[in-house]
Amino acid sequence: MSKILPAPWLSLFLLVFWLLLQNSVSFGLIILGAVFAVLIPLYTHRARDFSIRVRKPLILVQYAVLLLIDIIISNFNIAAVILTPRRKIKPALFEYPLDITGEVPITMLASTISLTPGTISAELGRDGRSLLIHALNVHDVEAVKRQIKERYERRLQEIFQC
Amino acid sequence: MLQSLPTWADYLASALVIMGALFALIGSFGLLRLPDFMTRLHAPTKNTTLGVGGIILGSTLYFSVSSGLSLHELLIAIFLFLTAPISAHLLAKAGLHLEYKMIKETQDLRKKPEQYSDKDD
Numbered sequence: 001m002s003k004i005l006p007a008p009w010l011s012l013f014l015l016v017f018w019l020l021l022q023n024s025v026s027f028g029l030i031i032l033g034a035v036f037a038v039l040i041p042l043y044t045h046r047a048r049d050f051s052i053r054v055r056k057p058l059i060l061v062q063y064a065v066l067l068l069i070d071i072i073i074s075n076f077n078i079a080a081v082i083l084t085p086r087r088k089i090k091p092a093l094f095e096y097p098l099d100i101t102g103e104v105p106i107t108m109l110a111s112t113i114s115l116t117p118g119t120i121s122a123e124l125g126r127d128g129r130s131l132l133i134h135a136l137n138v139h140d141v142e143a144v145k146r147q148i149k150e151r152y153e154r155r156l157q158e159i160f161q162c
Numbered sequence: 163m164l165q166s167l168p169t170w171a172d173y174l175a176s177a178l179v180i181m182g183a184l185f186a187l188i189g190s191f192g193l194l195r196l197p198d199f200m201t202r203l204h205a206p207t208k209n210t211t212l213g214v215g216g217i218i219l220g221s222t223l224y225f226s227v228s229s230g231l232s233l234h235e236l237l238i239a240i241f242l243f244l245t246a247p248i249s250a251h252l253l254a255k256a257g258l259h260l261e262y263k264m265i266k267e268t269q270d271l272r273k274k275p276e277q278y279s280d281k282d283d
Binding site: 020071082121 | 185188189191192195196197198200201203204205207208209211212232233234236237243244246247248250251254255257258264265267268269270271272273
């Protein structure tokens with residue numbers, strides 16, 4: 001299994017990607033895509049210096065749906081802030097202590113923070129244990145931290161078990 | 163290539179495209195209105211995701227109804243979701259390193275602000 005398919009998720013992703021690019025599904029295309037999906041990970045395997053193991057794929061799907069909903073809400077929130085004439089906004093720059101470890105989970109959390117309501121991850125602390133976050137309009141920083149922890153970090157922790 | 167669609171698809175696709183265009187417009191408008199570099203970053207990174215998202219959904223709907231299932235627009239959305247946070251992150255990082263001025267309402271809760279800066283004193 002691991003000899004032929006060193007990264008099964010990457011292979012699946014490549015196959016779906018190939019079919020989307022072709023914009024049609026036929027037997028020949030699936031076979032050709034499958035060949036690519038096996039060969040490309042084999043070839044690039046040595047260059048991957050990190051490993052991801054998704055322990056709970058179901059929660060990952062749930063996470064994606066949650067993220068999509070939050071992105072839509074976030075868009076409306078920002079639009080409201082922009083369009084309200086001269087409303088006093090209260091930006092904040094704060095450090096968020098990380099519980100999760102590993103490059104991929106932290107990257108995912110940082111991207112999530114950047115995509116969701118009014119927050120952007122600005123920098124990873126030098127020790128890798130905290131994220132610097134800029135928020136557009138917050139009154140209670142602790143509440144934002146708590147929300148990130150409970151909504152996203154908890155779930156990522158479960159997905160990757162780290 | 164342009165064909166007439168059933169009325170419901172016509173309206174839905176137009177609504178999606180208009181919504182997407184509106185959000186893109188609001189995002190660009192935000193660039194103009196928000197007070198400093200860091201807050202300005204929020205507008206284009208967030209609103210373009212839904213802006214482009216709406217247009218992509220409209221396009222998917224139009225071509226799926228008029229000439230068979232068409233999903234490769236989704237790839238654009240995937241790439242956008244992968245790259246938008248990263249460019250936002252890098253811009254924010256650059257802003258911090260150069261110590262761009264932030265408006266005075268900003269609550270700066272950094273414990274050691276100097277560790278994020280590259281400026282020589």
